Amino acid sequence: MRFAGRVAVSLYLLVVSLGLAVGQRSLEVCSGCEFTSLHAAVQQAAPGDRILVRGGVYREGRLLVDKPLSLLGENWPVLDGGGEVEILTITADDVQVRGFVFQNSGVSHIEDLAALKADNVSGCVVEGNRFSNNFFAIYLAGSEHCSVRNNEVTGAATSEAFSGNAIHLWNSSSIRVEGNHLSGHRDGIYLEFVQDSSVTDNISEDHLRYGLHFMFSSGNEFRRNTFQRSGAGVAVMYSKETVMVNNRFADNWGSAAYGLLLKEINDSTVADNTFFRNTVAIYSDGSNRIEVTGNEFLRNGHAVRLLATSMSMHFTHNTFTGNTFDVTTTTSRSYNDFAENYWDNYRGFDLDRDNIGDVPYRPVRLFSMTVENYPQTMILLRSPLEQFLDYAERLLPVFTPRAIEDDRPVIGKP
Amino acid sequence: MNEAVKVMKYGFFDLLRSRWIFVYTVFFLLITGGLLTFGGDPNQAVLSALNLVLLVIPLVSLMLGLSYYYYTRDFVELILTQPVSRPAVFLGHYAGIALPLALSFLIGTGLPFAVYRAGNETDAPVVFSLLLAGLLVNLVFSALAFWIGLANEERVRALVIALGVWLGLTMVYDGLLMGFIVLMQSYPIERSLIALSLLNPIDLSRIVVLLQLDIAALLGYTGAVFQRFIGTAWGVAMSLSSLVVWIVLPLLLALRTFRRKDF
Known part of the structure; x- marks a missing residue:
């Protein structure tokens, strides 16, 4: 046991020092920090870096994250899409997003604009964010091994044609959707061509159409969720x-x-x-x-x-x-x-x-x-x-x- | 109006003293209390109590109303020898029978619900609509009883007519309605169906209660016309006002007979 403990400790130290050696930096973004824009910080960051964003409102148009970064919000920094753009697009593996407020994404009938979209990635983590008044809130396309946890998503949908889904998974596999609270969108959780995923402990309520909606998605598990007060309930x-x-x-x-x-x-x-x-x-x-x-x-x-x-x-x-x-x-x-x-x-x-x-x-x-x-x-x-x-x-x-x-x-x- | 109140008071206390009204109250107390004690689910209790409202209240209102009318005939005749207006005597007389009946229903059904549901407010609209429907049905059938009594000198004939009215409105009417639906199935009959159910006070009171329960969603599931009518405040207002018409119309007819009647 003791030997095992020692091995664990030394392994841990090794990993930490390696991280320092490769230079896992932490970049700060706020009005008086080294970076005042999230855009600049993402461009300067090296893969594996952590970006710490302090409270404030950031209107930077569409933000593209194309390298494995960890974005961490402190005191609920707000990313505002101004009702025109997709706020955050992730195209790299292992990106983590925690502690942000996403609001006012664009609405489009041609593209599926989302507050946060992960496109063809693996290992993404979207945890503890708040989304309000977006077209689609969290959109995962062609992705795998991602987890979407403990997010608070509220929409202000009034008609099906002008609203998207709270959590939209398309052509993905091994996704975990856990403990989210979703309301006021077209569909709460939407899955299409999704395999081997689990949807657990979510609350999905007051949507225009379905609380849960999936098609052509096999081998998935739905446990301990609450689906209530949606226009048409749940359709699978x-x-x-x-x-x-x-x-x-x-x-x-x-x-x-x-x-x-x-x-x-x-x-x-x-x-x-x-x-x-x-x-x-x-x-x-x-x-x-x-x-x-x-x-x-x-x-x-x-x-x-x-x-x-x-x-x-x-x-x-x-x-x-x-x-x-x-x-x-x-x-x-x-x-x-x-x-x-x-x-x-x-x-x-x-x-x-x-x-x-x-x-x-x-x-x-x-x-x-x-x-x-x-x-x-x-x-x-x-x-x-x-x-x-x-x-x-x-x-x-x-x-x-x-x-x-x-x-x-x-x-x-x- | 003073005279009306006096006549009403007489009838009211006279009827309160009679043991029938007491039995009637205890009957509701026992049934509703039993439903709530042994049934558990208050919604189910409302549905079972609804059966009483639809079947028992019309029958009892008709029968008690009629027998009371014949029982107090001599008294009314005596009163009319005095210088009082006939409408006042008539209204007092009607209120004197209808109000005790309504009161004993409200107490017999309302009290157990009040006791059992003291802690929970969610079912309040359902219980309220049940009490309202029962009250209105009571007033409707007391009015009908008066009219039947006034129009018929013979007691047996009046009783037979009253039974016929009861059977017709509770069962036969719905049977005809069902026949109508089956025959006219390929036509858009939703509107006429709504109109036809407004014509029957028992169907009306059933719909008023069920609007608070399941019929709204289930009817909407079968057709958009129903949904538009029944899912709205308009539907409730329409049903309630039709029930009021059902009270006023027999009363007016009875009053006309009463004015012209040579006692």
């Missing part, structure tokens, strides 16, 4: 092997809002999430082989909406409470299965006391089939007539699909 499309665990999808409540919209998602896991007050908690279109397990569905409009194109989805050990419709579907056939879920609308009994109901539960009600065929009948929701219809159907099940039923409904809320 055309991807495989996605893991979504312990997230919270809440208050995506509007006429076209989804807690989680799965469009052609295959071989994925949706587990232990909470869906609270969404118009449609899980909407599944063309998705196959998905494990939906241990989730809690609370007070949603439609808890699960399965289109006929969904197959081999397994719903197990979920809890359904206070939802207007537990399951709705467009078809009378279904190749999905439900088992051992808790349904608060279950009216069966458990004579052998094994906590499993003795008669199956049919989560699709006659009224929801009626609404499926004649959408306007929704105006009769919760009317005495609706309850009469559902009661009649429970006594004489004729119309509701036999294929969707939980053979082993759990008794007693887990």
Whole structure:
């Protein structure tokens, strides 16, 4: 142990002295410092240098970082794009950006202008910055092994055409997005052609379109995030092997809002999430082989909406409470299965006391089939007539699909 | 107006003394208290209480209203021999029956919610809309009961008509509405559907409560016309004012009958 400790210490000293020997300098930028402009400091700096920027407002147009530098802000220096330019563009590997305020990037319909863009790099770190009123905030293109941590991103988006995404990842891999707080953009987190990345512990809320949006991005993990109050909730499309665990999808409540919209998602896991007050908690279109397990569905409009194109989805050990419709579907056939879920609308009994109901539960009600065929009948929701219809159907099940039923409904809320 | 208040006071305290109004209050207290105690989720409790508002309140208002009308007929006849104006007697009489009923609903339902929800404000609009809807339904059906009573000398006939009105407005109307939707499905019927639901006080009060809950988003999901009407303050204002029309119209008709009636 002691030997190992000594080795570690000497290695550390070696590295430090090497750093000094190569001359890892620290350049300071402020109104009375050696450098008064960040531009000049970046140009003078050698690869590996650290640039310390003190508080103040810097309006320097577009800043290009093309060598591995570490930019460190002290007392929240403000980089202002004046509503015209991309503020910071990174084209070198291993650039680190910490402690800055980025504001007022340009808006363009031709280019994706961002507050901070990393283009074709590896090992970048964007940590502890604040972004406000930008078109795109953090934009990673063709990059890998980067991390985006603990940033505070607020947008002032009012229309989808004039706004970008808070965190936009394109054609990248092995990116870690952690602990960011995102609000007021078009999409909170957007991924396209992204592999082997993780999105954890973020809060993404009040966006115009989606809190999380990804396409053609396989093998990614989403854990412990909160996606709430976005215009259309969360939409994930055309991807495989996605893991979504312990997230919270809440208050995506509007006429076209989804807690989680799965469009052609295959071989994925949706587990232990909470869906609270969404118009449609899980909407599944063309998705196959998905494990939906241990989730809690609370007070949603439609808890699960399965289109006929969904197959081999397994719903197990979920809890359904206070939802207007537990399951709705467009078809009378279904190749999905439900088992051992808790349904608060279950009216069966458990004579052998094994906590499993003795008669199956049919989560699709006659009224929801009626609404499926004649959408306007929704105006009769919760009317005495609706309850009469559902009661009649429970006594004489004729119309509701036999294929969707939980053979082993759990008794007693887990 | 002084006379109206006097007649109302008489009716009010007379009815308060009767055990039916007491039973009615306790019924609401037990049901709402039970829903909140054993159900847990206050939203679910509101939805279950909504069923009472839609089914029980109209029935009880009609039945109690009618029987009270016949019960106090002699008294009204006696009063009318005095030099008092007929509208004043009529209004006092109506308020004397409608207010105790409304009060016992408000106490029976409001009290448990007030006790259980003391700490949490989030569901306040839902509970408030439930109480408002219940109150208005109460006033609507008491007015209808009066009108039916005044228009029919025969007690049994009036009871049958009242039951018919109740069944028609709670079930048959919605059934016809559903038939209409199914038949006219390929036409743009959203607007007429909204108009048709404004015509039924029970549908109206249901929509007023559900606007605070799930129907807004779910209807918006089915069509933009609904969304435009129902998602706005305009929709709420429209529904509430239609309910008020539903109180005033039967009252005016009943008043006309009352003025002309030869007791």
